[in-house]
Amino acid sequence: MLSEALKAKFDQVIARYPVKRSAIVPLLLFGQDEIGYISDELVEEIARRVEVRPIEVIEDISYYSMLHRQPIGKYNLQVCTNISCLLRGGEEILEHCRRRLGIDPKGTTPDGLFSLEEVECLGACCGAPAMQVNYEFYENLTPEKVDRLIEELRIRTANGHPR
Amino acid sequence: MARGDEAGEIETPMPETTLATAAETVTLVIDGQSVTVPKGTLLIEAARQAGIEIPSYCYYPNLSLQGACRMCLVSIAKMPKLQTACTTIVSEGMTVHTQTPEVANARKAMLEFELTNHPLDCPVCDKGGECELQDAVFRYGAAETRFMEAKLHHEEKRFSNLVYYDWPRCILCYRCIRICDEGMDVNALGIAFRGARSEIIPNREDHLECEECGMCIDICPVGALTSGTYRYKARPWELSYTGTICNHCGDGCKTTLGVRNNEIIRANNRDHSGINGEFLCVKGRFGWDFVNSRQRLTVPLVRRNGHQEQSTWQEALSLTHKTLRAIGEKYGADSIAVIGSNRTTNEENYLLQRLARTLLGTNNIDHHRTADYSSLVSALTEARATDRYATMDDLSAAASVLLIGNDPTHQHPLAAYQIRQAVRLRGARLYVVNSAEIKLAVRQASVFVKVRAGGEADLVGSLADQRPVPPGLVLNGADKLGALAERLAKESDTIIVFGDELRGAAIGDLVRWGLTLPGRPRFMALGDYANSRGAADMGLLPGTLPGYRAVADPEARARYEAVWGAPVPAGEGRHIRAILDAAQSGEIKALVVFGSNPVKTFQLPEGALSRLAFLVVSELFPTETTACADVVLPAASFAEKSGTVTNTSGQLQWMRRPARGFDVPDSALGPVPTRAEPILNTMRRTGTRSDLEILLALAREFGARWPYRSAEDVLREIIASVPGYAVALPPLLMGRAVATQAEGTPPPLERPDLVFTSRDSLFTSGTVSRFSWALNSVEESKQPHGHIF
Ligand code: SF4
Ligand code: SF4
Ligand code: SF4
Ligand code: FES
Ligand code: FES
Numbered sequence: 001m002l003s004e005a006l007k008a009k010f011d012q013v014i015a016r017y018p019v020k021r022s023a024i025v026p027l028l029l030f031g032q033d034e035i036g037y038i039s040d041e042l043v044e045e046i047a048r049r050v051e052v053r054p055i056e057v058i059e060d061i062s063y064y065s066m067l068h069r070q071p072i073g074k075y076n077l078q079v080c081t082n083i084s085c086l087l088r089g090g091e092e093i094l095e096h097c098r099r100r101l102g103i104d105p106k107g108t109t110p111d112g113l114f115s116l117e118e119v120e121c122l123g124a125c126c127g128a129p130a131m132q133v134n135y136e137f138y139e140n141l142t143p144e145k146v147d148r149l150i151e152e153l154r155i156r157t158a159n160g161h162p163r
Numbered sequence: 164m165a166r167g168d169e170a171g172e173i174e175t176p177m178p179e180t181t182l183a184t185a186a187e188t189v190t191l192v193i194d195g196q197s198v199t200v201p202k203g204t205l206l207i208e209a210a211r212q213a214g215i216e217i218p219s220y221c222y223y224p225n226l227s228l229q230g231a232c233r234m235c236l237v238s239i240a241k242m243p244k245l246q247t248a249c250t251t252i253v254s255e256g257m258t259v260h261t262q263t264p265e266v267a268n269a270r271k272a273m274l275e276f277e278l279t280n281h282p283l284d285c286p287v288c289d290k291g292g293e294c295e296l297q298d299a300v301f302r303y304g305a306a307e308t309r310f311m312e313a314k315l316h317h318e319e320k321r322f323s324n325l326v327y328y329d330w331p332r333c334i335l336c337y338r339c340i341r342i343c344d345e346g347m348d349v350n351a352l353g354i355a356f357r358g359a360r361s362e363i364i365p366n367r368e369d370h371l372e373c374e375e376c377g378m379c380i381d382i383c384p385v386g387a388l389t390s391g392t393y394r395y396k397a398r399p400w401e402l403s404y405t406g407t408i409c410n411h412c413g414d415g416c417k418t419t420l421g422v423r424n425n426e427i428i429r430a431n432n433r434d435h436s437g438i439n440g441e442f443l444c445v446k447g448r449f450g451w452d453f454v455n456s457r458q459r460l461t462v463p464l465v466r467r468n469g470h471q472e473q474s475t476w477q478e479a480l481s482l483t484h485k486t487l488r489a490i491g492e493k494y495g496a497d498s499i500a501v502i503g504s505n506r507t508t509n510e511e512n513y514l515l516q517r518l519a520r521t522l523l524g525t526n527n528i529d530h531h532r533t534a535d536y537s538s539l540v541s542a543l544t545e546a547r548a549t550d551r552y553a554t555m556d557d558l559s560a561a562a563s564v565l566l567i568g569n570d571p572t573h574q575h576p577l578a579a580y581q582i583r584q585a586v587r588l589r590g591a592r593l594y595v596v597n598s599a600e601i602k603l604a605v606r607q608a609s610v611f612v613k614v615r616a617g618g619e620a621d622l623v624g625s626l627a628d629q630r631p632v633p634p635g636l637v638l639n640g641a642d643k644l645g646a647l648a649e650r651l652a653k654e655s656d657t658i659i660v661f662g663d664e665l666r667g668a669a670i671g672d673l674v675r676w677g678l679t680l681p682g683r684p685r686f687m688a689l690g691d692y693a694n695s696r697g698a699a700d701m702g703l704l705p706g707t708l709p710g711y712r713a714v715a716d717p718e719a720r721a722r723y724e725a726v727w728g729a730p731v732p733a734g735e736g737r738h739i740r741a742i743l744d745a746a747q748s749g750e751i752k753a754l755v756v757f758g759s760n761p762v763k764t765f766q767l768p769e770g771a772l773s774r775l776a777f778l779v780v781s782e783l784f785p786t787e788t789t790a791c792a793d794v795v796l797p798a799a800s801f802a803e804k805s806g807t808v809t810n811t812s813g814q815l816q817w818m819r820r821p822a823r824g825f826d827v828p829d830s831a832l833g834p835v836p837t838r839a840e841p842i843l844n845t846m847r848r849t850g851t852r853s854d855l856e857i858l859l860a861l862a863r864e865f866g867a868r869w870p871y872r873s874a875e876d877v878l879r880e881i882i883a884s885v886p887g888y889a890v891a892l893p894p895l896l897m898g899r900a901v902a903t904q905a906e907g908t909p910p911p912l913e914r915p916d917l918v919f920t921s922r923d924s925l926f927t928s929g930t931v932s933r934f935s936w937a938l939n940s941v942e943e944s945k946q947p948h949g950h951i952f
Contacts, residue, residue, distance in 0.1 A: 059354055
């Protein structure tokens with residue numbers, strides 16, 4: 001079941017577009033933020049609201065790598081390895097995350113807390129190497145900073161902090 | 164931009180020519196040849212008309228434009244770069260070159276893109292030999308590539324038991340998606356991911372749920388979508404091809420059977436001949452496999468000491484003749500009755516009623532009537548409007564269609580397709596009156612009047628007599644009917660299509676009211692199975708001779724007596740329900756059944772036919788009715804004989820017996836059981852005989868000298884003597900559909916429950932579909948009738 005707040009949000013977003021189907025991607029993003037991934041129910045609901053077949057929503061999801069059809073970790077660590085970050089140690093940051101969390105890119109830790117992804121330029125080149133965790137940016141990373149960040153996120157969760 | 168992102172979901176308008184009939188013309192020069200075409204024509208079509216082929220993948224006539232593959236690049240004078248011929252609209256004085264080295268190079272380069280990940284596995288690919296990509300690579304020599312990267316590969320996927328997808332072969336032309344969206348209105352295919360990794364996906368992500376029509380398979384220019392029944396079975400050049408008529412619903416699609424070694428390997432309509440163009444539904448494309456079934460009856464059976472035992476044709480036929488004659492002599496001709504088929508050919512039906520009337524001496528002959536054609540014929544004859552039968556072709560060209568009852572999406576897939584084409588390509592308006600929210604009502608209708616179950620006839624009655632509409636008849640708003648009437652009054656040439664909801668007097672009402680609509684309104688009754696119309700036309704009716712001549716009319720009897728040289732009984736016979744009742748009460752002693760399963764159709768109780776002294780059944784498969792029979796005659800299927808069938812709209816077509824494909828020595832197939840049709844190189848399940856052959860043999864047993872040696876002979880007599888069937892033979896034999904013009908005043912419908920549809924779905928077709936692996940293999944066949952994809 002989608003929350004009332006989300007449904008209201010959906011109404012509001014759809015009203016913003018002259019053509020309903022144009023709202024598909026924003027709806028997917030808001031839905032994913034609430035549920036954590038894009039469930040079958042969410043696909044059906046969006047398709048119904050913008051009057052398309054579910055397969056058209058699925059097409060869009062597959063097009064965008066930031067939309068997830070399966071549950072992912074509470075925190076999605078998106079490490080940039082594009083050119084600026086590469087030059088400033090992005091690959092090492094990714095390798096460090098991989099070892100530290102014990103998962104490969106596109107993987108999720110068994111406790112469901114972290115997912116790892118290798119991504120292209122985040123537009124944060126001036127702070128390379130950079131990484132995006134959900135909607136937050138972390139820049140000028142070193143392996144130590146990554147360790148501290150992971151620790152902090154664990155504590156946040158233990159304290160019942162929302163995403 | 165072979166697997167280009169840009170090609171995704173852009174909705175491109177339809178070319179103008181398909182929307183309007185252009186009176187103005189444009190003259191241009193293509194490869195030095197002057198070409199004149201209607202204004203608005205696409206360059207690629209103009210070239211085709213001039214006999215110049217421009218290679219194309221994404222372009223497909225009557226689908227929206229995609230401009231994705233760039234194979235159709237041509238050089239146009241005064242334009243700086245090469246242009247895509249599939250999206251360019253011709254203009255006056257245009258000078259086009261399609262064969263310059265620059266063009267050839269561009270095409271070669273585009274091919275290199277198409278082949279980035281393509282495996283070129285032609286030797287094992289189903290499409291090898293009829294592949295548009297293979298042809299182009301052969302022509303432009305682009306098999307080498309400058310890409311160094313390893314080719315990407317995915318394993319093939321089974322979308323459903325009938326549709327498979329082989330990703331590496333896909334050139335992303337989007338034809339499959341567009342035919343499914345635009346042609347089928349099913350929207351079952353999509354495109355996932357992007358760039359070089361784009362792939363076609365089925366609507367349920369891991370599998371496909373759809374109409375399983377296979378249109379996407381046929382339209383795929385390469386071997387990416389393949390057929391579950393054909394894949395890896397044969398090479399296209401090994402098959403011998405014969406265009407014949409689908410035997411399932413009443414719409415009469417042309418289907419081309421590919422036969423090898425006396426076995427059907429596939430069916431499609433790739434040459435787009437016939438009234439259906441490229442269309443075939445799941446039954447026409449895959450549902451022929453019952454012909455190859457091992458459960459076919461192949462040996463005549465005769466009941467001895469209570470058990471059906473294998474016998475010979477000689478014994479079975481002579482026993483049939485002797486018993487029928489003895490019963491006739493002892494109990495009178497009225498103790499014998501005949502039930503005919505909705506699938507056998509006109510020639511067979513004509514002979515069956517001739518046998519009943521002249522050799523058995525009875526008018527006790529009927530069939531399961533699935534539409535009330537008789538009432539339509541009489542109503543139009545009375546109104547002097549027998550030029551107002553609408554054909555399947557008229558339907559796709561219609562500007563306005565009124566559909567009353569029926570669910571064509573399931574019961575008449577071609578009619579539904581034609582209606583959708585009219586709406587989509589010609590902007591036609593569809594008006595629907597139905598008690599259910601059928602898919603056409605939901606998706607295509609301009610006005611939908613929902614009536615209570617069985618309310619269609621009342622509604623038509625109110626319209627005809629301008630009576631107020633009874634309360635509770637219209638369920639979706641009292642104003643709906645007003646809106647319908649108002650809109651129809653503004654339309655012209657409306658085609659009125661109706662199902663079994665209208666019968667008897669209601670059809671009279673419909674015609675009376677319909678003819679008052681503006682323009683040239685026309686009518687079409689929808690009945691099930693390949694030849695239900697032909698069964699009525701050929702007089703498989705107790706009160707009606709061929710061509711809707713009343714048995715009670717002495718002049719009509721005299722007409723046929725002259726042709727047949729034998730008396731025709733005067734009294735109207737028993738209709739099918741009366742026959743079955745009399746069989747149970749013992750009044751009917753002998754029953755002759757051809758290609759029909761009355762025990763099932765009329766839901767007869769157990770043992771209902773046990774009082775019959777004699778039951779003979781000609782059938783393809785063991786059925787509830789053959790189980791009760793004293794003699795069972797194994798019949799040939801539609802794919803093993805020639806003859807004509809008349810589709811539900813009255814179009815006559817020649818069903819052509821396929822060549823056997825490859826030469827198999829006759830000794831391998833056993834003795835050839837025929838005299839009427841030379842079998843040598845044509846398809847036939849060993850041991851079976853066509854109903855025509857059976858009827859001719861039976862007539863010989865009766866000592867009759869019928870002057871026919873083949874279906875053509877019978878057809879010539881039909882053309883010469885049956886009113887409405889005076890058609891020209893050559894176009895018919897060449898595979899064209901010829902409209903008949905039934906006229907006559909047959910007796911009125913005896914009782915309403917004689918006309919009822921079998922309510923087949925897309926995946927059922929009476930008895931035969933029980934023996935089709937393809938139709939039963941798809942999950943959708945298990946969903947309730949009326950399910951909408
Ligand atoms: S089989 Fe027909 S309905 Fe199914 S995906 Fe292909 S075109 Fe669409
Ligand atoms: S599967 Fe065939 S029709 Fe569909 S996009 Fe690929 S090549 Fe074209
Ligand atoms: S629409 Fe009817 S005639 Fe055409 S292929 Fe389907 S079942 Fe056969
Ligand atoms: S390259 Fe990493 S943020 Fe731009
Ligand atoms: S056919 Fe013209 S771009 Fe594909």
